[in-house]
Amino acid sequence: MLTLTFFAILALALAFFVIGRSRAVAVVRGDVRLLHSRPNFHGILALLLSAICGIAVLLLLGTMGAVWIETHLLAAILSAQPDMSPIEAELVLSDARALASGGIASKSDPLRLDIAQQVGRQGALHHWGTVVVSLVAALVAGLWALGKISPDWRARNRSETIIRRILMLTAAIAVLTTVGIVLSLIFETINFFNNIDWQVHKFLFGTTWSPLSGVQAGKLDPDKVGAVPLFAGTLMITVIAMLVAVPVGLFSAVYLSDFASHRVRAWAKPMLELLAGIPTVVYGFFAAITLAPFIRNSGEAIGLTIASESALAAGIVMGIMIIPFISSLSDDVINAVPQSLRDGSYGLGATKAETIRQVVLPAALPGIVSAVLLGVSRAVGETMIVVMAAGQGANLTANPLEAVTTVTVQIVMLITGDTEASTAAGPAFTLGFTLFCVTLLMNIAAQRVVRKYRELYD
Amino acid sequence: MSKEIKISAQGVDVFYGDTHAIKNVDLEIENKAVTAFIGPSGCGKSTFLRCINRMNDTIDICRVTGDILLEGQDIYAKSVDPVQLRARVGMVFQKPNPFPKSIYDNVAYGPTIHGLAKNKAELDEIVEQSLRRAAIWDEVKDRLHQPGTGLSGGQQQRLCIGRAIATAPEVLLMDEPCSALDPIATAQVEELIDDLRQNYTVVIVTHSMQQAARVSQKTAFFHLGNVVEYGDTNKIFTNPEDSRTESYITGRIG
Ligand SMILES: Nc1ncnc2c1ncn2[C@@H]1O[C@H](COP(=O)(O)OP(=O)(O)OP(=O)(O)O)[C@@H](O)[C@H]1O
Numbered sequence: 108m109l110t111l112t113f114f115a116i117l118a119l120a121l122a123f124f125v126i127g128r129s130r131a132v133a134v135v136r137g138d139v140r141l142l143h144s145r146p147n148f149h150g151i152l153a154l155l156l157s158a159i160c161g162i163a164v165l166l167l168l169g170t171m172g173a174v175w176i177e178t179h180l181l182a183a184i185l186s187a188q189p190d191m192s193p194i195e196a197e198l199v200l201s202d203a204r205a206l207a208s209g210g211i212a213s214k215s216d217p218l219r220l221d222i223a224q225q226v227g228r229q230g231a232l233h234h235w236g237t238v239v240v241s242l243v244a245a246l247v248a249g250l251w252a253l254g255k256i257s258p259d260w261r262a263r264n265r266s267e268t269i270i271r272r273i274l275m276l277t278a279a280i281a282v283l284t285t286v287g288i289v290l291s292l293i294f295e296t297i298n299f300f301n302n303i304d305w306q307v308h309k310f311l312f313g314t315t316w317s318p319l320s321g322v323q324a325g326k327l328d329p330d331k332v333g334a335v336p337l338f339a340g341t342l343m344i345t346v347i348a349m350l351v352a353v354p355v356g357l358f359s360a361v362y363l364s365d366f367a368s369h370r371v372r373a374w375a376k377p378m379l380e381l382l383a384g385i386p387t388v389v390y391g392f393f394a395a396i397t398l399a400p401f402i403r404n405s406g407e408a409i410g411l412t413i414a415s416e417s418a419l420a421a422g423i424v425m426g427i428m429i430i431p432f433i434s435s436l437s438d439d440v441i442n443a444v445p446q447s448l449r450d451g452s453y454g455l456g457a458t459k460a461e462t463i464r465q466v467v468l469p470a471a472l473p474g475i476v477s478a479v480l481l482g483v484s485r486a487v488g489e490t491m492i493v494v495m496a497a498g499q500g501a502n503l504t505a506n507p508l509e510a511v512t513t514v515t516v517q518i519v520m521l522i523t524g525d526t527e528a529s530t531a532a533g534p535a536f537t538l539g540f541t542l543f544c545v546t547l548l549m550n551i552a553a554q555r556v557v558r559k560y561r562e563l564y565d
Numbered sequence: 566m567s568k569e570i571k572i573s574a575q576g577v578d579v580f581y582g583d584t585h586a587i588k589n590v591d592l593e594i595e596n597k598a599v600t601a602f603i604g605p606s607g608c609g610k611s612t613f614l615r616c617i618n619r620m621n622d623t624i625d626i627c628r629v630t631g632d633i634l635l636e637g638q639d640i641y642a643k644s645v646d647p648v649q650l651r652a653r654v655g656m657v658f659q660k661p662n663p664f665p666k667s668i669y670d671n672v673a674y675g676p677t678i679h680g681l682a683k684n685k686a687e688l689d690e691i692v693e694q695s696l697r698r699a700a701i702w703d704e705v706k707d708r709l710h711q712p713g714t715g716l717s718g719g720q721q722q723r724l725c726i727g728r729a730i731a732t733a734p735e736v737l738l739m740d741e742p743c744s745a746l747d748p749i750a751t752a753q754v755e756e757l758i759d760d761l762r763q764n765y766t767v768v769i770v771t772h773s774m775q776q777a778a779r780v781s782q783k784t785a786f787f788h789l790g791n792v793v794e795y796g797d798t799n800k801i802f803t804n805p806e807d808s809r810t811e812s813y814i815t816g817r818i819g
């Protein structure tokens with residue numbers, strides 16, 4: 108019903124738009140040049156005012172009314188049975204609600220039946236009240252806007268102000284969400300460090316990661332939260348991924364921008380970008396099911412023992428995943444190097460290779476660096492591939508053929524595991540915060556480089 | 566007193582896709598002289614200039630037919646490597662295009678890739694000489710290792726001229742080299758062009774009649790892709806044969 112009201116308000120607002128527009132025309136007898144604002148703006152103002160007022164009242168009454176009824180009913184229960192505890196009162200209320208909606212209650216005594224009746228009465232009142240009042244609010248606001256229409260009425264400025272406010276609000280929502288997430292990360296991180304008595308160095312430099320094995324009464328064992336194996340695993344996989352992605356991505360970008368014919372470019376570039384659209388789970392099971400056994404088998408063929416889950420397999424597949432980021436961004440920056448620079452170089456008798464190596468790539472270097480840094484942040488934050496292909500055991504090793512684990516994988520394990528959320532959350536959030544800091548730093552670095560690059564040509 | 570011919574174009578046509586930009590042009594450019602191309606905008610001066618060092622190769626849709634001979638050899642023959650050709654026929658572009666490198670590296674670029682200097686001292690010497698001849702040495706000698714893109718437009722253009730000279734080409738093609746320069750720098754560049762005539766063949770595109778008259782010995786007047794008139798600069802400017810040439814230099818068309 109409330110949803111229906113919402114749409115009714117919207118329909119009403121639309122009607123006001125149409126009426127407002129034609130009224131504005133009528134006010135000046137068709138000579139719209141006499142209006143300060145064009146007819147559309149008069150319509151839009153009426154629409155905005157009626158929609159905003161109606162929806163605001165709807166939301167306000169809908170939520171506040173429910174809260175008010177609840178407190179009122181609880182008070183009624185407690186006044187009927189003064190010696191009841193608040194929790195019992197809530198139980199009575201929920202039973203009463205169940206009775207009112209024809210459901211099954213734990214008990215049905217006179218008190219409950221009485222309250223159930225009240226619930227039904229007040230609920231209906233609240234419901235219809237909300238519907239009627241919000242529709243009336245929308246109507247009044249719209250009529251007010253219609254009444255204001257005159258040649259001098261600054262409908263354009265007013266509606267623009269309202270729209271600007273709405274835009275501001277949406278931007279604020281995005282920013283506040285980010286701030287909220289960061290704050291909760293920081294907060295949980297502090298909690299976690301409190302839990303291990305501020306032995307921050309044990310987290311940053313410890314080499315044993317098994318945070319849930321030493322828990323006693325919610326207290327973590329500071330000796331088992333050493334995150335170094337995770338950092339090392341992340342680093343190793345990232346390095347392997349970049350070893351695959353940077354050369355392949357960069358060379359394909361050079362090929363696409365300076366060697367490929369228009370026809371090849373026209374299909375090769377979208378194909379490469381398609382690679383970026385493949386979900387990471389798909390890469391993950393490709394790594395786990397196809398590449399990892401292949402690496403193990405070929406290792407065995409030359410007498411190496413390779414774990415079925417290895418950093419190498421995960422890193423290679425992750426590198427493949429990152430290729431399109433690097434090639435596509437690098438291709439863009441290489442293309443952005445002005446043709447006049449290439450001409451200048453050719454005009455001096457330089458070959459294509461010399462031109463690319465000595466003029467084009469140096470000119471595009473800052474952009475390429477930022478593309479690589481973006482690739483690194485992807486690699487560091489990637490989870491799916493690693494979960495499936497690199498293993499879960501925190502294993503401090505420099506051998507890419509062994510299983511390793513990464514920061515992101517451990518976060519997944521902690522959150523999806525069956526340990527109590529309050530215990531697992533600490534280490535998980537702290538890892539998340541560390542990861543956030545690292546990618547943030549990398550993005551800042553990338554942006555700085557990009558800015559420097561812009562200055563070079565402006 | 567007919568001089569030696571450096572470049573000879575015979576029946577050259579240039580097409581950009583379907584656009585016929587140069588129509589059956591015959592032209593002989595003298596060795597160690599300055600030849601000026603004049604003509605209204607869009608008549609094909611730059612296009613023809615770019616044919617002489619095959620810069621048009623870099624434009625996909627551009628097609629050149631006919632023969633252009635450099636010292637008797639067809640530069641469009643299969644055996645000719647455009648890279649080597651461009652080392653002999655250098656080019657200065659209409660818009661200054663310094664590389665995003667230091668001033669020094671900009672000038673050293675050509676000599677380095679062609680191996681013209683045996684050591685650092687020789688390279689330093691080439692750089693200094695080139696910048697001096699381009700009339701910019703005094704302005705940049707204290708900031709050789711700052712980026713060339715940080716110079717003013719006119720300075721950048723002189724840097725590009727210096728960069729082209731440093732490669733020691735036999736022919737220097739200049740496409741409106743002074744369009745971004747103030748009168749003083751223009752005078753310096755004109756002096757440089759006059760000076761270059763001792764050793765090089767120079768072809769210059771210009772929109773300034775006075776400049777053509779001042780620096781060139783031969784002038785070619787282009788109109789709608791044709792060379793309408795070609796001859797001694799003196800003759801073209803004092804006693805043109807074609808009525809179109811006359812109206813152009815007296816300012817009635819263009
Ligand atoms: N890259 C290109 N693609 C297509 N057409 C071109 C291209 N470059 C030049 N043209 C065409 O060829 C004709 C001659 O151009 P060109 O640049 O040679 O003229 P111009 O005489 O140098 O003119 P300006 O004095 O303005 O520099 C023009 O009609 C132009 O539109």
Ligand SMILES: [Mg+2]
Pocket residue numbers: 610611612659740
């Ligand atoms: Mg031109």
